Amino acid sequence: MTEAAIVVNNLTKIYGSPERGVKALDHVNLTIPKGMVFGLLGPNGAGKTTLIKVLTGITDITEGHGLVAGFDIQLQPMEAKARIGWVAAEVILDDDFTARENLWLQAKLQSLTGWEERAEQLLEYFSLKDRADDKVSHFSTGMRKKLEIALALLHQPSVIFMDEPTIGLDVSTRRMLWDIVTQVHKEFGVTVLLTTHYIEEADALCERIAIIDRGRILAEGTPSELKARVKADIVQLETAEALDSGALAAVPGVQEVRGQGDGWTLRVTSSEEVLPRLFAAIHPDRIRRISVEKPSLETVFLEITGRRIGEDEPIRDVRKFYAQMQRARR
Amino acid sequence: MKLQWSPFWGLYSREILRTFRNPFVLLITIVQPFMWLAFFGSSFSLLPASELETLFGASNYIQFLLPGVLSTSMLTVGMFGSMSTIQDKRFGFMKRILITPTSKGLVFVTKALGSATRGLVQFPVMIAAAIAFGVSFHLSPLDWFAWIVTLMLLAIGFCSLFLAITARSTDWQTPGVVSNFITMPLMFASAALFGSSHFPTWMQDISNVNPITFSALLGRSFVLGTAPNWAYLGYLGLFAGTMLTIGYFVSSRWLAVE
Numbered sequence: 368m369t370e371a372a373i374v375v376n377n378l379t380k381i382y383g384s385p386e387r388g389v390k391a392l393d394h395v396n397l398t399i400p401k402g403m404v405f406g407l408l409g410p411n412g413a414g415k416t417t418l419i420k421v422l423t424g425i426t427d428i429t430e431g432h433g434l435v436a437g438f439d440i441q442l443q444p445m446e447a448k449a450r451i452g453w454v455a456a457e458v459i460l461d462d463d464f465t466a467r468e469n470l471w472l473q474a475k476l477q478s479l480t481g482w483e484e485r486a487e488q489l490l491e492y493f494s495l496k497d498r499a500d501d502k503v504s505h506f507s508t509g510m511r512k513k514l515e516i517a518l519a520l521l522h523q524p525s526v527i528f529m530d531e532p533t534i535g536l537d538v539s540t541r542r543m544l545w546d547i548v549t550q551v552h553k554e555f556g557v558t559v560l561l562t563t564h565y566i567e568e569a570d571a572l573c574e575r576i577a578i579i580d581r582g583r584i585l586a587e588g589t590p591s592e593l594k595a596r597v598k599a600d601i602v603q604l605e606t607a608e609a610l611d612s613g614a615l616a617a618v619p620g621v622q623e624v625r626g627q628g629d630g631w632t633l634r635v636t637s638s639e640e641v642l643p644r645l646f647a648a649i650h651p652d653r654i655r656r657i658s659v660e661k662p663s664l665e666t667v668f669l670e671i672t673g674r675r676i677g678e679d680e681p682i683r684d685v686r687k688f689y690a691q692m693q694r695a696r697r
Numbered sequence: 698m699k700l701q702w703s704p705f706w707g708l709y710s711r712e713i714l715r716t717f718r719n720p721f722v723l724l725i726t727i728v729q730p731f732m733w734l735a736f737f738g739s740s741f742s743l744l745p746a747s748e749l750e751t752l753f754g755a756s757n758y759i760q761f762l763l764p765g766v767l768s769t770s771m772l773t774v775g776m777f778g779s780m781s782t783i784q785d786k787r788f789g790f791m792k793r794i795l796i797t798p799t800s801k802g803l804v805f806v807t808k809a810l811g812s813a814t815r816g817l818v819q820f821p822v823m824i825a826a827a828i829a830f831g832v833s834f835h836l837s838p839l840d841w842f843a844w845i846v847t848l849m850l851l852a853i854g855f856c857s858l859f860l861a862i863t864a865r866s867t868d869w870q871t872p873g874v875v876s877n878f879i880t881m882p883l884m885f886a887s888a889a890l891f892g893s894s895h896f897p898t899w900m901q902d903i904s905n906v907n908p909i910t911f912s913a914l915l916g917r918s919f920v921l922g923t924a925p926n927w928a929y930l931g932y933l934g935l936f937a938g939t940m941l942t943i944g945y946f947v948s949s950r951w952l953a954v955e
Contacts, residue, residue, distance in 0.1 A: 423796045425954050445798040453796045459789040461711065463718045475707025476797035 371434070372526050372558035373399040373422065378431035380417050380582075385429065391417040393582040394431065399560060399575075401525070404552050406573030407562040408664065410676045414582040415562035416456070419528045422560075424448055436525040449477065452519030452527040452557070456534050458511040462504035466495055466514050469503060470521060477522040489517040493547075509540045516547060520555060527551075529561040533568060541568075548572055564676055566664045578668055585671045594662040597670045600638040604631040605656040606649065618648050625673075629655075634670075704799040705807055712781070712811025716818070722777065726815070727822045730770045734826050737890070738762050753892065755921055760832045764844075764916025765889030767823055768909045771816055771852040772880045775859035778812025779872035782860060786867045791954050805948035808860055809941060813852035820845060832920075840919040843930065850933040851912040857940035861947040867955065889913040908936045 380392040392414045399405045407415045420426040422433050424444040433440045436450035460469050467486070474482040490496040493513040503511060512532070519527050529548070533541040549572065552559055563569050569576050570590050577587040586593060599622055604615075606629045615624045615631060620641035623634035635641040638659040646654075660666050668676050716723060738759040741749060746756045753761040782804075785791045794804055824834070836844070858879075863871050884890070886900050887909035893901055904910050911929040918925040 425792055425795060445800075448796060448798040451796065453793070455789060455792070457789055459793050461715075461790065463715045464711075468714075472707050472711060473797070475710075476704050476794060476799050478701065478703035478798070 370401060371398045372401045372403070372436060373397065373405075373560060374434040375418070375422070376431055376433070378418075378421065378433055379429045380414075380421055380426065381429045391582050392421065395579075395582070395584055397577060397584060397587070399558065401558055402556055403574050404548070404559040404561060404572055406569040406576040407560065407579055408564065408566070408569045408576050408668070408676070409562075409579035410564055412581075413564075413579045415564075415579055416530055417582075418579075419453075419530045419560070419562060423451060423453060423528055449522070450525045452522070452524040454512075454515050454519050454527065454529040454532050456531040458508065458515055460503045460511060460514060460518075462502065465500050465502055466490065466506070467499045469514060469518060473518045473521050479522055482521060485523075486517075486521060489520060493517050508536060509543060512536070512540070512544055513547065516551065520551065520557070523555075524557060526558045526560065529559060531562055531564070533563070533565065545571055566668075566676065570664055576664070578664075578671060580668075580672050586667065590664060593664060593667045597662040597666050599634045599636060600641075600662070601660040601666050601669065602633040602635055602638060602641070602645070603656075603658045603660070604633060604645075604654065605629055606631070607653050607655050610649070614648060615645075618644050620644060632669075701799065701803055704797070704803055708794070708799070708804065708807035709811050709814075712807060713814060715781075716815045723818070726774075726777070726818055729773065730766050730819050730823055731826050733766045733770075734759055734762065734823065734830060737766075738830065754923075757830075757832055759827055759830045760920055761917065762890065763823060763827045763832065764920055765887075765909075765913040767820065767848055767916060768851060768887075768912040769880070769884045769889050770819055771813075771848060771855050771912070772876065772883065772909075774812055774816030774852050775855035775857075776872045776876040776880075777815070778808050778856040779859040779863045779875070780869070781812065782808050783863065783867060783869060783872065786953060786955055787869075789955065791952075795954055800949065801952040802945045802949040805857075805860055805864075805944055805952065806941070809853055809856040809944060812856040813849055816852045816856075817845065817849060820848065834920065835922060836919050840925075843925070844916050844919050847912050847915050847930060847933060850930075850937040851908055853937040854908055854933070854940040857937070857944035861940070861944040864944075864948050864951045865953045867953055883907060883909055887913060888917075908933055 375395050375397040378392055378395045379390070381388040381390050383389060395418065407418065409415050417426070421428055422435050422440055424440055424447065428441055435447040438447040438450070440447050461472065464472065467490070470486040470489070474486070487496070490499050493516065495510060495513060495517070498506065498510065503514060506514065533544050536544065545568065548559065548561070551557065561572060573590065575587065575589055576593060578585045578593070586596065609628045610631070612624045612627070615621060615633060618641065620636045621633050622636060625632040642659070665675065741758040749756055749758055755761040785794070791804070795801065828834070859872065859875060862875050882903070886903035887907045888904060889909050893904040893910065896904060911932050915925055915929045
């Protein structure tokens with residue numbers, strides 16, 4: 368047994384043959400202490416969902432190993448599964464059943480006894496008691512999400528996996544869910560591993576964050592620690608005509624220049640100091656658009672990977688969103 | 698192979714409850730064999746009773762046909778079980794089940810037994826329909842019980858077969874394709890609709906090992922009041938047990954989660 372809720376050691380997952388398959392996870396190492404909300408931040412296809420699938424025993428490990436709640440997910444999968452809860456990106460419930468029957472089924476699947484009182488408490492806690500005997504197909508998306516979290520908490524798990532829990536939700540439902548995650552973590556003391564590609568979600572909810580891209584963990588720390596890695600502001604510049612990168616690099620305070628032609632990303636020591644110098648070097652009439660970003664998780668990701676989250680795969684994101692919406696409506 | 702009773706009961710109950718909450722599936726399950734009786738069963742209605750006796754050993758063709766139709770409808774039950782599993786995979790519910798301490802083998806067993814039980818819903822409806830068509834029944838309680846067990850074993854066997862074949866599939870069309878491939882040869886190369894004595898030899902060979910034949914013949918002996926061959930029940934038990942075992946191991950290893 369270990370004090371950590373989740374330990375991932377040199378974990379690799381390849382879909383297909385080892386030679387020609389797709390490497391979804393590439394020698395991932397992570398240790399997540401008990402009682403923490405830990406975020407896995409990365410774009411679509413980064414490996415977040417695969418890591419959850421591996422740690423919940425849904426898919427096999429190609430190499431390495433993982434411990435969940437002190438149990439090896441390959442050698443003791445049933446012991447580990449008895450201690451985990453799961454909230455899916457898509458709301459997954461039995462639509463032919465009522466809320467209370469969904470809880471009953473979850474209790475049966477977890478072989479629980481004396482679960483009825485806890486189920487009633489959870490229905491009360493999530494304000495679902497009045498609708499407990501209604502078919503969940505008649506529930507709103509927010510209510511369905513609440514019930515899904517209640518199912519995840521019913522057997523008092525040590526760890527809850529939340530796989531992009533707010534994808535496709537409107538702003539108010541997303542905010543509601545953030546409050547629920549915070550409250551649940553506080554009141555039930557459960558470890559939460561949450562994956563997201565929403566920067567603000569990771570920043571708002573997670574005590575520690577790992578940035579994952581192309582199957583590899585690129586950085587890990589508290590949001591403050593990660594932001595401190597970027598000791599610079601980011602200036603995005605669009606000019607009316609092509610510029611020479613040398614002219615931009617020569618401005619005092621500019622640490623790095625990326626881009627070409629009329630679109631540039633400048634890494635500067637302090638935007639307050641550098642902008643007046645920049646305007647002196649390039650006449651303001653030649654600047655079509657300029658924006659400044661203070662250190663954020665977005666700039667951390669940009670700093671580490673050279674691109675923004677979601678920049679590569681907008682189509683996959685839209686597909687996922689529509690799939691989620693269709694399932695939510697069923 | 699340790700049976701987990703609590704998840705077993707949960708998933709088995711889910712299969713049964715969902716049937717009764719989906720009126721369309723229930724309607725089709727009931728109406729389809731009823732249509733067989735009404736349309737196919739009426740095809741010899743103008744034949745003189747003496748010729749029916751000669752051809753089928755019964756004065757009413759529906760009396761002869763009923764055990765056969767009940768047997769062949771267990772094939773359809775297998776297809777519905779397979780479709781229900783694919784629905785769970787596609788809607789993500791299979792993941793919800795398998796993230797709990799529930800094994801893939803147990804999911805298979807509950808699907809097979811649940812679908813087979815669901816298929817038996819047809820039994821009382823068909824008996825009532827046959828009475829409406831003029832068939833009279835003179836079965837002892839043991840005969841009734843044995844007939845139900847016969848159909849249950851046949852249904853378990855076919856449900857297991859369908860589930861094993863479609864274990865890796867997530868395509869809605871697969872059960873239908875498999876059903877089309879399996880149903881027709883098994884139905885016609887059996888004693889379900891006609892006696893096999895006039896079949897060509899190669900069809901008789903298939904019919905002689907076809908579980909539908911054994912179920913139809915056993916059921917027919919109960920309906921017509923002839924001496925049942927209890928070895929048929931043993932054969933069907935062997936068929937159900939073998940298919941259930943094969944399906945269990947196939948699903949434990951290859952059942953696709955999504």
